[in-house]
Amino acid sequence: MPVLGAAVADSFWGKYKTVLAGLTISVVGMAMVTTSATLPSLRPPPCAQQSAYCAPATLRQELLFFSGIYLCAVGIGAAKAVFISFAAEQFDDGDGRKSSYFSWYYTAANMGMLTAATLLVWVQDKVSWGFGYGICASFVVVSVVGLAATVPMYRILPPAGSPLKGVLQVLVASSRKVKLTVPRDAAELYEGEDVKNPLLHSPLHERLQHTDQFRSLDKAAMVTDEDLEGGDHRPWRLCTVTQVEELKTLLRLIPIWLTSAVYFLANTQAQTTFVQQGTKTDSRITIGAVSISIPAASLTSIQTVCVAACVTLYNRAVAQSSPFTPLRLMGLGHATAAASVAVAACTEARRLRIATEGDSAAAAAMGIAWLLPQYVVMAVSDASLSVGQLQFFYDQAPETMRGASTAFYFLSVSLGNLINSQLVTIVASVTAAGGRTGWFPPELDDGHLDYYFLLVVAVATVNFGVFVALAKNYTPKRVRQSRLDSLSSS
Template sequence: MSMEEGSFPSDGEAAQLSSTPAIDRKQRGGWITFPFITATMAGLTLAAGGWSNNVIVFMIGEFNVKSIDAAQIWSVVNGCISMFPILGAIVADSFLGNFSVICISSLLSLLGIVLLLLCSTIDSLRPPPCDQSGPTSCITPSKPQLSILYIAITLATLGVGGTRYTLGSMGADQFDLPQHQWSFFNWYLFTLYAAMTISTTAIVYVEDAVSWGWGFGICVVANVVGLIVFVVGSRFYRHVKPKGSPFTSLARVVVAAVRKRNVVVSNKSDDYYHRADDIGGVNVFAATPTSTFKFLNRAAVKTEGDTKPDGSIAKLWKLCTLQEVNDLKTLIKISPLWSTGILLSTPIAVQMSLATLQAITMDRHLGFFKIPAGRFPPPLQRIGIGHALCALSMAVSAVVESKRLKKSQNIGTNSIVPMSVLWLVPQLALTGMGEAFHFPGNTALYYQEFPAALKSTATAMEAMTLAFAFYLSTAVVGVVRRETGWLPNNINEGRMDKVYWVCFGLGGINFMYFLVCALFYKYQGLPKVADENKD
């Protein structure tokens, strides 16, 4: 990846910076912070990926957890990994600031991984291994053993949540020029995905081929290095004070509209509050009242006692600017399209967890190399293509599983099915291509359509989509497991192919729902861009 031209300060800019007064240099920030923040991201991502991508195999192999139970726990963990960053960002924006949240979260992550390391190396913290006579000989873990395991996973998950978004936000705060911020994000994402690739291959391989102790030990070292590097760079950082979360302003609109439910909605712009207050760190500009969702307009209607003599808001939870009202309306309008992403990602989440269970039962050798089982859970037109590809991958998954089940007949309970794990590649490749279309497409759509005050929530919307999808996938697997015999602990005795066909059906229905939503959706960002181009 090459750095954009102008990404680093030119000689002229450097000379200008060197001639600035001392008070400006004390503001800190700039490219000197780049190596500290990216190195921190690399270390923490290596640590997080090393345990999270192989936790199913760890629970099954070391804690004798039933395979479907482990898959459901993994889905919940991934849902939390997607949801907690949103909570971490809110805490950082509203209360503690990015630096404090990152330090605290890194410590929580370290403590969680240390507990996982202890669970993998101290015999008394896990049940004895199953013998070769079959799964009925396995001893289930005790309540204290499970408690320590779940505490470890919870702490490590909280650690990921508090660092994944806040590190990126803090890094962007170090730069003033937009082109520098974009360059930072390019390298930040490159570092993130490179570290994740290394963790899901090298570290997971160490856990499978060498020992869990060595694998988790590497994660601990990576976490410690990341935390130390981050703290060492503190004297160079620009520390931005908490300014409030944009989600708070959205909540204020709802509360204010309910409190003023008896106020008459006016069509006159002068009856609404337009002052450009710096509420929650967002500069809110004047707007005009719209006719859609008129009930919410009450939140911006000025009544007696709503403002101070200087024109500022007297009670933040009783009066909002009209722009804040319109911002919430924008989110409501786009929410049907957003909901299609949840139903799209749910079958993918099911596939990710069950593919690991399939890989465990199959031949994973490529010559002398054995592929780790944990390695396999890996605007509108683009999103539509993503929907179609992901639905198709479920049909391919069902066909491959049917073939695997036929191969599994007449073999022992613990025997490996005589079928190469590479049969799983086509379905996972289709899923990957689908995600390559719909995830960037969704993010681009949200960024294009969201108002200026809510641009930063575009990524959060995708994270919420993934979180809800993982939670819903857990519920789907639970219902299927309870109501059918398709998902027993020994998947060779089940009908996982039927589960995939159900996912294919859900994907098809959701695709039709998406087409309806897309048909009725009217772009809001494109007309503004067109008008600007005319000027």
């Protein structure tokens, strides 16, 4: 949904309308879910005491509940990536506050998830599900009303037109001239200073400099006699240098984006295998005379708090002219993700050794606090890569794809989780072949989760090496100074 929402925002509605429409749809969804959880006639009756039988939900009850759930997914999913780029547009290019914005956004998002997973869950569990959902719905209503009421405050740019259309025009135009030879002098390529590019918000200010990479695409900007027939340039035969450079920029971003998708294979261990690992430890943490029991699933909340702390430190570093560029932040995220899973592998090897050396009581002797280092290191990784990726893709993406650039982040998270699921399935099948126990038996003490961690470390390390090579050879997007800029500066 973030990808679809970004496409609609960039091509038709614009970012503000897309965000407002998405949040409005989610209000309807939350209202349906709240109603389903509140009215007795719209939910199944309570299960009978001392009985294994529970009355199933009726078709009407299921339709109401699941329609509400999916409307929430559609609305929030379509709005959240667009919201990030819409808010970033409120800053001028070169404004140092834009870098801080991406990090503070990520902090706020994590604190929101932390609040939902702790306080809100407590309300739903101790008070009622309907009241908890009602709180959620109320917050979304407030956000819609606040966004609509403050519209005069915002810088609202019109949609730039379909970015896919510009990409296809370059591909079609270059394929028609495949037999031509690209000129050595880039000045011979067509830019069309007097022709406004409908795909750009500000054609005078957003013309990109020519680069030598992917030179075959430059054929789309080579002028032939057929291109100017009738007096007007034909966009499916002749494209501007800026259009060609936008496609080149996209092609340079895709490999880096793919390394981010592989990164989330390691990152997602904090919500999956790290939690499984925690269930096999002693959940009590004793501080002096006080003993606290921490459920394994709650360790993700500790990671969230650490992410917020890391982002705060990053913002202080940015204020002091830190050398951490977005690409360097992403590199730090890749490296520390591998380090976090490596720590988890060492911890799991120690836990398995304790489990095999003694009885079941001794197996729980390793306290859950041993898992804290891997969560802290993963928090550093999460904050570094996520903030760096959001900022990097927004800054480097073509102007016509600013909405889609932030959607790439959410898509990489999804792909990382899918890769992890498939890898677990394959490893479980291969290691359990021939009647062997395998790495993932029902009883974790009989398996080798540490081996799986080492496999993830190997994948993350190779992925880090690929990222470093791509980052070193990356050609950043460069905007040509327009004639209007030259006049104003002189």
